[in-house]
Structures are given as structure tokens and as C-alpha cells.
Amino acid sequence: xxxxPLTRRLATVATAASLALPALVGSSAxxxxxxxxxxxxxxxxxxxxxxxxxxxxxxxxxxxxxxSVYFTPNGKFxxxxxxxxxxxxxxxxxxxxSRSDGWLQVLLPVRPNGTRGWIRxxxxxxTTNPMRIVISRRYKTLKLYRSGVFVMKFPVAVGKPSTxxxxxxxxxxxxxxxxxxxxxxxxxxxxxxxxxxxxxxxSGGDGEVGIHGTNEASSVGHAVTHGxxxxxxxxxxxxYSKIWIGTPVVVK
Numbered sequence: 540x541x542x543x544p545l546t547r548r549l550a551t552v553a554t555a556a557s558l559a560l561p562a563l564v565g566s567s568a569x570x571x572x573x574x575x576x577x578x579x580x581x582x583x584x585x586x587x588x589x590x591x592x593x594x595x596x597x598x599x600x601x602x603x604x605x606x607s608v609y610f611t612p613n614g615k616f617x618x619x620x621x622x623x624x625x626x627x628x629x630x631x632x633x634x635x636x637s638r639s640d641g642w643l644q645v646l647l648p649v650r651p652n653g654t655r656g657w658i659r660x661x662x663x664x665x666t667t668n669p670m671r672i673v674i675s676r677r678y679k680t681l682k683l684y685r686s687g688v689f690v691m692k693f694p695v696a697v698g699k700p701s702t703x704x705x706x707x708x709x710x711x712x713x714x715x716x717x718x719x720x721x722x723x724x725x726x727x728x729x730x731x732x733x734x735x736x737x738x739x740x741x742s743g744g745d746g747e748v749g750i751h752g753t754n755e756a757s758s759v760g761h762a763v764t765h766g767x768x769x770x771x772x773x774x775x776x777x778x779y780s781k782i783w784i785g786t787p788v789v790v791k
Contacts, residue, residue: 567623587639592708594671595687598637598757599710599785600645600663602630609761612642620647626713626730631785632658633710633732634665648732650704650714659783672711672750672788674768679760681750681768685782686688690751692769696758696769702737704790705768709733711786713749725772726751727779731788735766750788751775 546775549619591598608617622630636644643663647654676697683690696705713730720726728751735746750768752775753759759771768790770778 542661542703585639585657588638589639591634592758594684595669597668597671597710597785597787598634598665599668600632600634600643600658600665601785602663606658606662608645608658609613610656611759612638612640612657614657617763618649620658624712624730627713628713628730628784631710631712633708633785633787646708646710646732646748650734652707652709652736654735668783668787669786670783670786672705672782672786674788674790676706676762676790679762681770681778683778685781690781691777693774694760694761694769696753696764697762698735698764698766699762702765703762705733705736705769706790707733709748709788709790711782711784711788714782714784717751720752720772721754723754725754725775726772727752727775729782733790741765750778 561604568636597765602620602622604622606620608616608620612616620630620632624630624761632647634643634645636659637776641659641660642657644657647656671684673684674680674695674697679695682695683692709731711729712732713728715730716729717724717726717728728749730747730749733734733748735741735748738746740746746766748766748768750770752772753769755769756771758764759769
């Protein structure tokens with residue numbers, strides 16, 4: 540089942556303290572000058588790009604206010620990114636690369652899946668997250684890692700052939716205590732940054748996929764969902780207690 544906009548009564552957990560964090564001071568120097576025999580020669584500084592994708596520790600950035608996203612560093616404006624998700628959680632994005640001239644590449648929670656954009660380093664303060672989730676559609680399992688070390692494994696239900704769970708790199712955007720442990724989502728749900736590739740609306744939502752519990756325990760271990768990942772309620776309870784917003788999720 541896809542994550543639809545649950546009622547506004549749903550509890551969300553966010554790192555509120557990060558709202559008070561001051562913005563970083565970005566670096567703007569791009570040239571230096573050398574002087575030889577009284578003549579100033581401008582020298583272009585080398586700009587380097589470093590990948591921040593890692594199987595051990597992820598770099599994430601809480602969004603303290605609305606920020607601008609660009610197609611390329613110093614390039615064309617792409618969109619604004621609000622500081623709250625549609626479910627009210629503090630927005631946090633996964634950082635995929637860093638440039639030495641003050642730019643960060645981030646994975647965006649928008650269609651199409653895998654869309655990336657660039658934001659100014661000075662707009663956010665980054666932090667790290669050691670947790671990582673890897674989901675296998677073939678084996679119908681969810682594995683949890685901490686700092687690259689295996690922690691635990693759970694059986695899951697995945698999308699059926701007509702509505703498959705999308706593959707790729709995503710991250711947790713919301714932590715939701717449903718308040719309805721006997722409901723379709725079980726006691727807890729984790730909203731993801733990805734969307735169904737075949738369902739563009741679902742139950743009033745926009746086709747966002749997630750990881751959640753279920754009131755159909757017999758479905759776990761099978762390909763029967765609309766794209767979401769279902770766990771036994773006891774398992775989503777364990778997983779929920781260990782996962783932070785911004786945790787990378789790989790579906791393959």
C-alpha cells in the first residue's frame with residue numbers, strides 16, 4: 540500500500556533542534572592573484588567535486604527554511620524546497636556530492652525518482668547518519684546496517700508485478716506513529732523519497748512509497764502491494780526505533 544496523506548493527527552518525529560542551527564558561512568573565493576614583476580596574473584582556483592555516497596555513513600542535511608535548488612552550481616534555478624514535508628516532518632535531504640566552491644548535490648524527494656539538484660552549502664548544516672536499509676525485491680527481505688555492519692533482517696511484502704516497488708536509492712522522509720496499530724499501515728510507517736512508477740495518485744496521495752506495518756500478516760513474504768514495503772507489526776516496531784529521518788534506503 541502506498542503512503543497516502545494520513546490524518547494530521549499522525550505523530551511525526553523530527554530533529555527540532557536543527558531548526559535553531561545557524562547557517563554556515565559559504566566560501567565564495569574562486570580566484571587568486573599572483574604578482575610577478577609588478578604584473579598581477581589571475582589564477583583560477585581548481586574546483587573539485589567529492590562523492591559523499593557511502594555504504595557506511597550517509598551525509599544528510601536538515602532544511603531549516605525554504606531553500607533554492609539549482610540544476611547546476613551557479614546555474615539555472617530548478618525549484619524551491621520547503622522545510623516541511625507534506626506530513627509535517629522537518630525536511631531532510633540526502634547529500635550525494637560536495638563541491639569545493641560551496642555547493643552540495645542532493646537527492647530530491649520528487650518525480651522522477653533519482654532527480655538530483657544543487658544547493659548552497661551556506662543554506663544548510665550537514666550531519667551524518669550511520670544507518671542504511673537495503674531491500675531485495677527478489678528475496679523479499681529488508682536488511683538493516685549500521686556503519687556498514689549488518690544489524691538485522693526482516694521478511695517483507697513488496698509490490699506486485701502490475702505495481703512494482705520502484706528500485707534505486709531513496710531515503711526516509713517521515714517517521715510516522717499511525718495511532719492505529721490495527722490499521723492497514725500497522726503501528727508505524729516510514730515515508731520514503733521515492734514514488735511509484737505506475738501509480739501517480741493513490742487514496743488521495745501522490746503515489747509516494749513507504750515502509751510500514753500491516754493488518755494482513757499473511758501478505759508478508761509475497762509480491763502483493765501497490766509498491767510499498769510491508770513488515771510484520773512487531774518488525775516495523777523494531778525498525779522504527781532504530782531509523783532516523785534521512786536514512787538511505789536501497790531497493791534492488
